[in-house]
């Protein structure tokens with residue numbers, strides 16, 4: 001388990017240590033005389049507060065989690081790109097055999113955590129087919145490039161009408177390239193199906209929707225995902241969350257991001273109290289470590305299930321602003337919750353971490369604002 005102990009000592013400490021490195025001698029545990037060769041020994045010698053030193057490994061871990069958030073080619077409602085740093089950080093402090101993600105959606109979480117082994121599952125068959133097609137090279141960056149150039153030109157020539165041709169074709173043939181096209185040109189990047197299972201999101205009108213720069217961006221996302229999947233043992237499965245949880249083993253880590261109750265109703269993506277209870281019962285009975293994403297509260301409401309169903313677990317919260325979704329409510333700022341069945345912590349923001357030189361296992365943290373002055377609220381390790 002990672003220890004996060006922040007240093008609150010100034011540069012003069014650092015210089016002092018550097019100047020005296022291996023010069024001061026002290027008595028070791030075995031009563032032998034030894035030279036001071038670590039910051040910890042030095043701070044102890046100067047009677048400073050050792051608990052404020054950060055181990056370099058920990059700093060690196062935090063920074064690793066904050067860098068390089070990869071956005072996958074498919075977007076979906078409730079995409080957790082803004083929570084990647086937090087989830088990745090929590091997962092980096094747990095040892096596990098296999099990552100199990102029963103509600104993969106865009107896959108942004110697992111693809112950023114990048115475990116060696118994983119099961120990615122979802123009830124939406126087109127998401128699963130899309131990633132399976134990348135895994136089996138049925139879709140490659142080059143194929144996507146040519147496809148988007150061709151269909152993008154037709155879209156431009158028909159003043160957007162071609163979107164509906166593709167939508168109709170997708171609803172008959174269910175081709176992954178058409179799915180990508182619709183997802184990247186539909187209104188708000190939504191994935192929504194009517195009661196017959198037909199994709200029914202309208203076109204997001206924009207002149208030259210598939211401009212060269214946009215195509216390049218998507219093609220790069222495809223290349224990245226191909227690279228991520230290539231060397232890993234990943235399985236993509238279209239199945240219910242019940243089945244996926246049954247396939248998890250004791251040493252795995254399950255990350256669950258179910259639809260939020262009362263927010264989406266869709267052919268492949270609906271959610272009710274009964275399912276929330278079933279998910280809770282299966283997760284808690286399994287004894288397997290899990291992280292659950294849910295909503296905590298917004299301006300109008302509080303998630304009552306946190307106090308009932310999910311009580312007696314650990315809850316961390318973080319503010320998040322939703323951009324996807326047509327309704328006013330979906331665009332409001334929302335406090336997100338991460339529920340775990342083990343004690344977990346959120347990382348500090350990178351802007352607040354100032355590394356003092358590269359020679360020592362030490363950072364200064366005198367600029368860290370107090371929790372109440374950040375936008376991010378923490379209820380670190382609070383068992384509810």
Ligand SMILES: C[S@@+](CC[C@H](N)C(=O)[O-])C[C@H]1O[C@@H](n2cnc3c(N)ncnc32)[C@H](O)[C@@H]1O
Nearest residue numbers: 078079080103105106122123124240241257269
């Ligand atoms: C909130 S989204 C997941 C978003 C994802 N974490 C991301 O960041 O992109 C919920 C996903 O659960 C899937 N889903 C809904 N009901 C399901 C069920 N009963 N079993 C498995 N997946 C389900 C939906 O298709 C949707 O992709």
